[in-house]
Amino acid sequence: MSELKDVYLYFANGLSLKAKSFGKEGTFVGEVVFNTSMTGYQEIITDPSYAGQFVVFSMPEIGIVGVNDYDNESKNASCVGVIVSSYNDCVSNFRSQGTLADFLKSRNIMGICNIDTRGLIKLLTQEGAMNMIASTELSHIDDLRKALESAPDISQINFIEQVSTKTPYTHTDSVFDFATFTYAKPQKPKAKVIAIDFGAKRNILNELTSVGLEVEVMSHTFRADEILARFKKGEIQGVFLSNGPGDPLVLCDEVEQIKLLIEANIPIFGICLGHQLLSIAHGYPTHKLKFGHHGGNHPIKNLQSNVVEITAQNHNYCVPESISQIATITHRNLFDNTIEGVRYNNKPIFSVQHHPEASPGPKEASVLFQDFATLCLSHKA
Template identity: 60%
Template sequence: MNKVSIYLENGLFLQARSFGAEGTAVGEIVFNTSMTGYQEIVTDPSYAGQFVTFTMPEIGNVGCNAQDMESRGAFCKGILVRSYQGRPSNFRSEEPLDALLKRFGVMGICEIDTRYLTRMIRTEGAMEMIASTEIHDAAELKKLLDAAPRIEEINYIEEVSTSEPYLHTQGRYDARTFRYEENPETSKRIVAYDFGIKRNILNELTHAGIAVEVIPNDTPAEEVVARFEKGEIDGVFLSNGPGDPLILQQEKGRIQKLLKAKIPMFGICLGHQMLSIAHGYDTYKLKFGHHGGNHPVKNRATGAVEITAQNHNYNVPDAITEVAEVTHVNLFDNTIEGVRYRGEPVMSVQHHPEASPGPHESAYVFRDFYEML
């Protein structure tokens, strides 16, 4: 392992050891409290432009495999872990995490006090940082960090979205057989705008009985409306994705055209935020976001408290209640987690109901979308 130097925008300078890709990278540092599923986190496109600090101290123990990829690659800038295990032990492992990170150019940083970093982010908020295996002078790192664009200024959707439409035919993973359903029976058909979609969201949609065609983020709304009017599709899904939703003005315009056409829609995470923006209610940035697999969310309809997976730095405003009914609320900070728009066949949630590798208490919302279609 080589030395890696880290400089944060609050002036903190640290040195640690590196694994994964080498080089120099700039991004936003956040923390994730999940106990399992580091491969799913690393390959979630929503982390594009970010360094992920794992609060779980041991990372790498079970290796990585092709089945657990959430996308075609890894898009985060890097990961920070207390202890990296480069000799995995698991019957499903095909390669160590280090190999996956190197293949996709993602930095790995270890032998660092992740508890300290997490407490700092909770106190001061998410911030920009630079990490380098090439440069070890704090002043030079600060200069590079100051000159780099902030995550709020970068459109990462172009990087993570598919370039060509494709059909998704895989269903939910069966932990008893260690296989995914193939070609589940479907009776509804939708298109899914890919802003950085996770594979297991698609799996849950098909498992719920919905055939899915994934389309690029820049697909004209007019094409989608025409297909809906011809009866070729029954609705639209708006996916999760990275970055600040307020810079996605073209996507906002397309969604407004879909709303005008009264097309049934369902959004998750970024899709949830974009629906709010399209209705005229701009999102705001949380201090350090919600990232982890242990967030309690209350379903207002049933009164049940669901333990959910989350990954977002932005949230819809309370003023959304002027046009929508709040269906879910985060019990950590009472932020809005789900809505249904009045007079429209449109619903959305902020958390991740597919929650791979878990928990799965919110997976019913995919069936709710099917029933709405």
């Protein structure tokens, strides 16, 4: 690998650092969060929920397994950049089709290395997620500070418009079979659902088809009346609300449409952002966590089975405790006791904050997809 170019970092708290750049060069602004996963950096980078963010990896060595076409969670990568302790450009993996550096460059993502990520993660846990600017073009602190101060805050940006599909389509893939390196054949559809794309990961859609659901993906600009008309005709049996990036309180139009779905008593399953939007639509606004939950090794307790499950997580926002007034809390995070899942009282609606599809991470909570399929099959319009 050729000699790496200097990159200059400036954080909202006034910290400035000098590192090396191995991805796209230029000037980038975003919110800094950290991820505790030990594997799966390609899935993390291509997760649309990271739109507008720099991801700090706690795993110190990144790049050795390269990248491949199978591990993308979306067609594009939405994160602003990645920050690692040590980047390896020498690929050693039989599945690899290229280097991470080339992958980032082709997708306009900055790569930052040769930095004390342990110290940076400690800072984020103490002071919380914060905005940062990184540049291979600007080096003076005053220039970096002015550019950062003039940039919009992540809470003011509707990232859904960037990551949601523009046209409806039917998702036909199922879960990936690593024994044959092909996608498993989906079950014969037993029911059909509409998946609202707020930035859906591919493996969430794969899991839905794997339990016998025909999945039609629609844009975040969906109209509830059109969906409900099809529900009443028996053309569809449920609605899935996907994960996605940004502050859910920004999505006022989407919340209004979700309210109409709730009133119609249609089966609904929400994951991550979908979970948060359901809470807001019920009248219980979300709040931002100090540094969020991002990783593939987060323990939660399933309060219904009394079993501890290790889960994949990627969120900065949380539903309030007061939601227990209208819903049963089904899951809790064992790191900070925040709510990880709810089932709404007297309604065919449930949601979880964690990612039962993993990718990367364990799939101990994947039974939730079968629960949704069962709900769709048993509930009548």
